[in-house]
Amino acid sequence: MSETITFTIDGKEVSAQPGQTIMQAADAAGIYIPRLCAFEGLVPHGSCRVCTVMVNGRAQAACTQPVADGIVVENDTEKLLAIRRDIIEMLFVEGNHYCMFCEKSGNCELQALAYRFGIAAPKYPYLFPKREIDATHPDIFIDRNRCVLCGRCVRASRDVDGKGVFEFVGRGPQKRVAVNAEANLADTDLKTSDKAVEVCPVGAILRKRVGYAVPVGRRRYDHKPIGSDIEQAASKK
Amino acid sequence: MASTKQKRVIIEPVTRVEGHGKVSILLDEKNTVTQARLHIVEFRGFERFVQGRPFWEVPVLVQRLCGICPVSHHLAAAKAMDWIVGGEKLTPTAEKMRRLMHYGQTFQSHALHFFHLASPDLLFGFDADVAIRNVIGVAAKYPDLAVQGVMMRKYGQEIIKATAGKKIHGTGAIPGGINKNLSIAERDVFLKDIDQMLTWCRGALKVAVDYTTANLATAAPFGSFDSNHLSIVRKDGSMDLYDGNLRAIDAQGKKILDQVAPQDYYKVIAEEVRPWSYMKFPFIKSIGPKDGWYRVGPLARINTCDFIDTPEAEAARKEFMKLTDGKPNNITMAYHWARMIELLHSGEKIRDLLNDKDLQGTDLVTKGDRRDEGIAIVEAPRGTLFHHYRVNKDDQVVMANLIVSTTSNNEPMNRAVQKVAQDHISGKPEITEGLLNHIEVAIRAYDPCLSCATHALGRMPLEVILVDSTGTVIDRKRK
Numbered sequence: 214m215s216e217t218i219t220f221t222i223d224g225k226e227v228s229a230q231p232g233q234t235i236m237q238a239a240d241a242a243g244i245y246i247p248r249l250c251a252f253e254g255l256v257p258h259g260s261c262r263v264c265t266v267m268v269n270g271r272a273q274a275a276c277t278q279p280v281a282d283g284i285v286v287e288n289d290t291e292k293l294l295a296i297r298r299d300i301i302e303m304l305f306v307e308g309n310h311y312c313m314f315c316e317k318s319g320n321c322e323l324q325a326l327a328y329r330f331g332i333a334a335p336k337y338p339y340l341f342p343k344r345e346i347d348a349t350h351p352d353i354f355i356d357r358n359r360c361v362l363c364g365r366c367v368r369a370s371r372d373v374d375g376k377g378v379f380e381f382v383g384r385g386p387q388k389r390v391a392v393n394a395e396a397n398l399a400d401t402d403l404k405t406s407d408k409a410v411e412v413c414p415v416g417a418i419l420r421k422r423v424g425y426a427v428p429v430g431r432r433r434y435d436h437k438p439i440g441s442d443i444e445q446a447a448s449k450k
Numbered sequence: 451m452a453s454t455k456q457k458r459v460i461i462e463p464v465t466r467v468e469g470h471g472k473v474s475i476l477l478d479e480k481n482t483v484t485q486a487r488l489h490i491v492e493f494r495g496f497e498r499f500v501q502g503r504p505f506w507e508v509p510v511l512v513q514r515l516c517g518i519c520p521v522s523h524h525l526a527a528a529k530a531m532d533w534i535v536g537g538e539k540l541t542p543t544a545e546k547m548r549r550l551m552h553y554g555q556t557f558q559s560h561a562l563h564f565f566h567l568a569s570p571d572l573l574f575g576f577d578a579d580v581a582i583r584n585v586i587g588v589a590a591k592y593p594d595l596a597v598q599g600v601m602m603r604k605y606g607q608e609i610i611k612a613t614a615g616k617k618i619h620g621t622g623a624i625p626g627g628i629n630k631n632l633s634i635a636e637r638d639v640f641l642k643d644i645d646q647m648l649t650w651c652r653g654a655l656k657v658a659v660d661y662t663t664a665n666l667a668t669a670a671p672f673g674s675f676d677s678n679h680l681s682i683v684r685k686d687g688s689m690d691l692y693d694g695n696l697r698a699i700d701a702q703g704k705k706i707l708d709q710v711a712p713q714d715y716y717k718v719i720a721e722e723v724r725p726w727s728y729m730k731f732p733f734i735k736s737i738g739p740k741d742g743w744y745r746v747g748p749l750a751r752i753n754t755c756d757f758i759d760t761p762e763a764e765a766a767r768k769e770f771m772k773l774t775d776g777k778p779n780n781i782t783m784a785y786h787w788a789r790m791i792e793l794l795h796s797g798e799k800i801r802d803l804l805n806d807k808d809l810q811g812t813d814l815v816t817k818g819d820r821r822d823e824g825i826a827i828v829e830a831p832r833g834t835l836f837h838h839y840r841v842n843k844d845d846q847v848v849m850a851n852l853i854v855s856t857t858s859n860n861e862p863m864n865r866a867v868q869k870v871a872q873d874h875i876s877g878k879p880e881i882t883e884g885l886l887n888h889i890e891v892a893i894r895a896y897d898p899c900l901s902c903a904t905h906a907l908g909r910m911p912l913e914v915i916l917v918d919s920t921g922t923v924i925d926r927k928r929k
């Protein structure tokens with residue numbers, strides 16, 4: 214069963230098990246492929262395209278693409294860097310991301326990606342969409358201004374919590390995360406201990422009254438760029 | 451009403467004043483001032499923008515109002531939110547960390563104002579050539595002083611960073627407390643330089659004292675007028691920049707109100723809207739809108755307090771009060787002297803706090819019964835700052851009202867402009883740059899943060915427009 218597959222990422226030989234995705238194999242080899250919608254323990258979604266790599270010259274999502282013997286994967290190239298930067302910038306302008314006062318700052322994966330890719334200000338015009346806050350739940354709130362539609366909460370609630378609190382509704386620019394209830398978040402059975410609350414990469418789903426309890430300097434990405442945990446884990450091996 | 455021969459002189463923008471300001475002087479045919487007004491374009495969008503936001507976000511969000519005293523807004527909002535979470539009785543560590551942040555802020559702001567903005571006027575005189583009467587000129591002629599200004603500002607900013615997490619727009623103060631203490635290592639960095647800072651504070655105070663006493667004949671009447679004064683004071687009457695109750699006195703020192711809790715501010719203060727200005731005009735209710743206006747900031751605070759609880763600043767205050775025989779000082783240019791007393795006071799407070807072990811405590815946050823309204827006042831570097839919020843059951847802000855120090859000083863600055871314009875421009879056939887700058891000097895004494903927006907330091911282009919009463923520009927001068 215476990216015949217080993219070998220392929221290359223940026224010329225480096227990587228071995229993997231059949232059925233793994235390129236991202237899983239890269240993680241094990243200590244190669245960081247940037248990502249946003251992918252989350253360990255959740256089924257891949259392949260929606261954000263931040264993890265775009267070249268497989269034998271064709272663009273593929275590393276989080277969904279299975280490994281295959283002998284494939285040539287490009288990851289850390291100028292061209293891919295430019296594509297990923299563009300995607301991240303578009304995510305920024307599409308919502309209302311005010312990092313300077315957002316309580317997720319320093320722990321936010323979108324912000325951390327922007328830092329890693331050296332994005333100071335997006336080149337696209339801000340769309341300033343009008344989005345709602347749902348603060349009806351006593352302990353959790355949704356600020357849709359910051360939602361990037363990664364679908365982590367949808368998958369976590371459905372597959373891990375077994376509840377299905379969240380679901381996408383609408384299409385295109387109208388697409389948004391809705392709650393499975395008559396009216397608001399308060400009407401769902403969402404609990405603060407749910408996986409769905411924990412997995413949001415940005416400041417869209419948050420526990421209430423936590424705010425800025427962690428000081429600047431002790432937040433997740435204050436000292437180490439996003440992805441460095443994957444890179445370091447391998448170098449320790 | 452205005453005669454058809456009236457001209458309007460507009461000075462725009464006011465140089466070396468943070469934010470946007472425009473001064474218009476209405477002249478008649480004989481160049482006599484008939485009216486002078488300071489037009490302030492104030493940012494009032496915040497009170498709308500904050501609606502619907504979760505309350506714990508506000509202390510961080512509100513700092514965007516101001517680029518030079520964000521910490522004052524941060525702390526005022528946090529203090530208001532303490533009431534929301536029922537945590538207004540802070541732990542010693544939380545209160546002292548916040549105080550350290552606040553004194554660090556006052557220290558850097560007063561140092562910035564004095565060395566970068568005001569010192570050119572004081573060291574070179576109002577009429578000196580503008581080519582040297584600026585911060586570059588100070589650096590050339592008084593290099594030591596300029597370096598001190600930079601170093602003192604940096605010291606204050608580093609204190610802000612150590613307490614709030616960042617030099618600007620930090621997150622330190624949270625509802626009911628603070629999110630970090632001060633490590634021994636952080637403390638020792640500040641302790642190492644505190645004596646030097648205090649020495650420089652004494653030097654800066656001396657510059658302000660020497661200037662005022664040497665030029666009393668011109669400085670005393672300059673833009674001066676009798677006024678009420680307002681600030682918070684401690685229960686025992688001591689100056690307290692971080693917390694206390696409201697006190698207001700009249701120009702002779704008679705108490706108009708005293709020990710009014712911040713939560714009752716709206717019972718004693720109201721705001722008037724005037725058609726020609728976006729900015730409101732606050733006044734003391736018991737006196738009414740016409741005469742109820744008051745001054746805030748360093749001068750007002752020195753006037754209202756009974757004493758200062760740090761020895762060197764208290765000695766300096768006594769010296770200051772001698773100038774007016776113990777009566778309130780109504781001299782506009784004395785703001786600079788008062789500000790330097792507070793600089794020294796902040797330095798002393800920082801030193802005392804650094805030596806206080808409570809800063810290394812680990813009990814950082816408290817809370818109690820939830821409330822839906824929070825009101826708090828701090829003494830920001832420029833004066834009394836009111837924050838008032840209402841929060842719904844879902845934790846969202848539904849109402850915000852702010853009275854910033856520049857709003858309180860709105861009427862006084864208008865008075866000062868009019869006084870200076872009358873004294874220095876009336877009857878003169880020509881409007882020189884020096885004369886126009888007298889107006890700026892008067893405004894600068896108040897250290898206004900006009901639109902609560904920061905400009906790059908340095909000289910801004912000055913435009914003078916002469917407009918007649920029909921609105922036609924009849925002359926335009928630009929430097």
Ligand code: FES
Nearest residue numbers: 250259261262276
């Ligand atoms: S991480 Fe692969 S598409 Fe989002």
